[in-house]
Amino acid sequence: MTAVISTTGLSVRYGGNVALQPVDLEVPEATLVTVVGANGAGKSTLLGGIAGWSRGRPVFGGKVALRGVDITSKSAPDRARAGVTLVPESHSIFYDLTVAENLGLQRPRRGVEGHVFTLDEVYALFPRLSERPGQRAGSLSGGQRQMLAIGRALLANPQLLMLDEPSIGLAPQVIVEILQVVRGLVDGGMTVLLSEQNVTAVMGVSDELILLERGTVVLRGKPDDVKSDHRLIDAYLGMES
Amino acid sequence: MITVAQIINGVVIGSGYALLALGWTILLGAARVVNFAHGQLYMLGAFVTWWVMTQSGAPYWLGLLAALVVMAVIGALMQRILLRMTLEHDLVRIMIVTLGFSYVLTSVATILFGGNAQQVKSPLQGLSVTVGDTLLSYQDILIVVLALVLFLATSLVLRRTRLGRVIRAMAEDPLLAELGGMRPSRIYIGVFAFSAVLAALAGGLLTTRSPVFTTLGGEQVLLTFVIVVLGGVGRVWGNLLAALGVGLFTSIFGALVSPAYTTGVLFLIVLVLFTIRPRGVQLHD
Numbered sequence: 001m002t003a004v005i006s007t008t009g010l011s012v013r014y015g016g017n018v019a020l021q022p023v024d025l026e027v028p029e030a031t032l033v034t035v036v037g038a039n040g041a042g043k044s045t046l047l048g049g050i051a052g053w054s055r056g057r058p059v060f061g062g063k064v065a066l067r068g069v070d071i072t073s074k075s076a077p078d079r080a081r082a083g084v085t086l087v088p089e090s091h092s093i094f095y096d097l098t099v100a101e102n103l104g105l106q107r108p109r110r111g112v113e114g115h116v117f118t119l120d121e122v123y124a125l126f127p128r129l130s131e132r133p134g135q136r137a138g139s140l141s142g143g144q145r146q147m148l149a150i151g152r153a154l155l156a157n158p159q160l161l162m163l164d165e166p167s168i169g170l171a172p173q174v175i176v177e178i179l180q181v182v183r184g185l186v187d188g189g190m191t192v193l194l195s196e197q198n199v200t201a202v203m204g205v206s207d208e209l210i211l212l213e214r215g216t217v218v219l220r221g222k223p224d225d226v227k228s229d230h231r232l233i234d235a236y237l238g239m240e241s
Numbered sequence: 242m243i244t245v246a247q248i249i250n251g252v253v254i255g256s257g258y259a260l261l262a263l264g265w266t267i268l269l270g271a272a273r274v275v276n277f278a279h280g281q282l283y284m285l286g287a288f289v290t291w292w293v294m295t296q297s298g299a300p301y302w303l304g305l306l307a308a309l310v311v312m313a314v315i316g317a318l319m320q321r322i323l324l325r326m327t328l329e330h331d332l333v334r335i336m337i338v339t340l341g342f343s344y345v346l347t348s349v350a351t352i353l354f355g356g357n358a359q360q361v362k363s364p365l366q367g368l369s370v371t372v373g374d375t376l377l378s379y380q381d382i383l384i385v386v387l388a389l390v391l392f393l394a395t396s397l398v399l400r401r402t403r404l405g406r407v408i409r410a411m412a413e414d415p416l417l418a419e420l421g422g423m424r425p426s427r428i429y430i431g432v433f434a435f436s437a438v439l440a441a442l443a444g445g446l447l448t449t450r451s452p453v454f455t456t457l458g459g460e461q462v463l464l465t466f467v468i469v470v471l472g473g474v475g476r477v478w479g480n481l482l483a484a485l486g487v488g489l490f491t492s493i494f495g496a497l498v499s500p501a502y503t504t505g506v507l508f509l510i511v512l513v514l515f516t517i518r519p520r521g522v523q524l525h526d
């Protein structure tokens with residue numbers, strides 16, 4: 001069975017600085033793959049490369065395919081419309097719009113495969129959003145913002161949902177809560193590529209871990225198989241300090 | 242003594258200014274584009290109306306309609322040129338390029354339309370009602386009503402429709418909007434065309450009240466700037482009030498003191514406001 005997303009030699013360069021060395025990656029249907037690595041390792045760059053997106057001026061190399069179809073030449077909005085949905089690490093919602101307006105930005109896509117999320121389902125998933133549809137998104141708490149960002153992404157009916165460090169700045173119990181929701185989505189058939197610095201938090205929920213170091217994949221495998229690998233432990237200790 | 246005639250005149254002038262300011266403030270709020278050529282779009286709106294009427298003998302309404310269409314296309318082309326800078330929020334280059342546009346448009350207009358002042362007549366000018374002892378023409382009523390209707394419509398679109406939400410989202414973060422499958426370039430081009438159409442509408446309507454020269458435009462941009470500062474960037478209703486205020490001020494101050502000083506005094510007010518109440522750029526209604 002073809003993977004939902006696959007990259008061949010995907011690389012990203014900013015001017016002369018290579019932020020991501022060529023990566024071959026496959027994210028199979030209904031799995032949760034997590035990219036871990038220290039600050040500046042290239043996690044966001046990898047996710048951005050798949051989405052064809054960056055806040056800087058990147059030069060992309062290699063190929064990206066969605067269910068076997070090459071989407072390399074597509075722009076970021078076109079990839080988003082095709083179902084490659086990225087929730088970026090900072091400023092992932094529109095602060096000037098209300099909760100309901102943020103959720104209403106997405107035009108429902110027709111003729112998509114798999115489950116089509118409705119507004120009611122998103123509110124059921126994150127009841128705290130349903131309590132404040134008229135609130136300005138910029139005045140939400142960090143956890144609520146993350147929930148809104150994920151809710152917004154779900155309404156785009158993603159084939160691949162990419163979440164870039166959703167735990168950043170959140171309290172431990174909120175991190176657990178959000179990761180539980182993400183795991184639930186994957187169990188329901190969603191395909192997710194997550195990036196995290198917090199290795200402990202994602203160990204238990206991920207199907208596969210990918211460790212990045214200075215733009216290079218140095219380790220990958222099931223959490224149980226890699227958890228005692230010294231590179232992961234080193235990286236993980238380095239991240240904690 | 243302030244007279245009814247001065248007040249009516251002020252409201253009509255203010256409504257014209259309001260039409261001029263509406264597109265400019267939405268463009269600035271939505272795309273962060275400061276368009277220094279907005280006054281030239283006003284001037285061209287008047288001249289294209291005049292030109293179509295004199296060349297083809299078309300009635301006023303057809304000339305005005307033609308001007309709106311032509312200016313929509315020119316506006317879209319201008320934004321096409323500015324696209325890269327707009328996506329990158331490169332304010333300095335945007336200002337230099339639009340300043341360049343203003344000179345290019347003035348030159349082209351002078352070559353095409355000649356150096357003489359021109360004026361057109363609207364069939365509504367002959368019809369009028371009497372308010373107190375002042376004559377109010379149907380054309381003036383049309384200007385006021387159109388301004389109100391267009392402000393109301395713009396406010397409703399921004400607040401109540403998906404297009405409005407997308408425009409406001411784009412104003413905040415065009416790159417994030419791309420991740421939602423939205424295409425900023427299309428919205429920017431649409432908003433610029435809308436802004437150009439409103440400027441042309443103001444020009445085509447007001448040229449029935451006073452003649453236009455191809456060198457016109459600088460004053461209009463400055464007035465727009467004053468109105469937007471007073472009313473708030475992207476604030477639809479604030480801009481309407483500010484435009485009416487500036488219109489009344491121009492009419493009354495011009496009559497009681499001297500028309501020569503109105504723009505100077507308006508800018509003095511802006512300077513004071515800038516000093517005591519600096520405000521950020523946001524798109525509200």
Ligand SMILES: Nc1ncnc2c1ncn2[C@@H]1O[C@H](COP(=O)(O)OP(=O)(O)OP(=O)(O)O)[C@@H](O)[C@H]1O
Pocket residue numbers: 014017018019037038039040041042043044045046054055056057089165197
């Ligand atoms: N917009 C940009 N312009 C230039 N270089 C960039 C840009 N974004 C990232 N880089 C470079 O790419 C490399 C990887 O950065 P990236 O943001 O992908 O790391 P990360 O793993 O997501 O880090 P963090 O955990 O801090 O989010 C870094 O060396 C960084 O300097």
Ligand SMILES: [Mg+2]
Pocket residue numbers: 043044045089164165
């Ligand atoms: Mg990152």
